[in-house]
Amino acid sequence: MIEFHLDTRSGVPPYRQLVDQVHRALRLGVLTEGDRLPTVKEVAAQMAVNPNTVLKAYRELEYAGLVAPRPGVGTFVTRTLDDTVHPEYAPLRRELVDWLTRARAAGLAEESIEALFQSTLGDRTGDPLPETGAAR
Template structure:
């Protein structure tokens, strides 16, 4: 099960943080199709946010086709976002984990690591943008959203 963490100082609305954390868990394989999300009551108890905020996040994810709300039963994952290489036990994930450990040992904080990875990803995409097909209008927003 996923444990949501709300950063009140981030400037990102709590419902967006819930959606982003769920998407991240779906990409990493932490959440799988059929898994049940915590109830709104459980999320409220753990995060002290308004129940309507949780319900908005769950509705947004349902509209995106990621979850299904089953009245009286809960909210269940209906689609995975995992890609090969993102699983907990993948060699690529282990290499990245080792790299992050070296970056932290070198004195970089989490925000520094994210900035470095984002810059490297942006540079790679810029160098290879002629290799890829044109993206749909909404993809740029989604890529930025995914990096948060």
């Protein structure tokens, strides 16, 4: 079962954080078809948020066709976003683990690693980075 975490400093609304965490769990195979999500009451208590926040997240996931509520039973995953079945997944993951190891050895903090990754991921220009590896 997924365990949610709330980052109050991120600036991302709590409901969006829940949706994003479920998406990640579905993409990584942590959640699979048929798995039950924690109840709204459980998540609201664990994260100290209003139950309506959790309901909003669960409704968005339902509209996306990823989960379905079963009255009196819970909310269940109806499909996955698992990319791990692709043959490219394992070698890419190994390369990423190697890169993360090098980044940590270079003294980068987790926040800096995440910022570097996010800025690189968000770079849609298609321009290759300079050979020096310096960020633009």
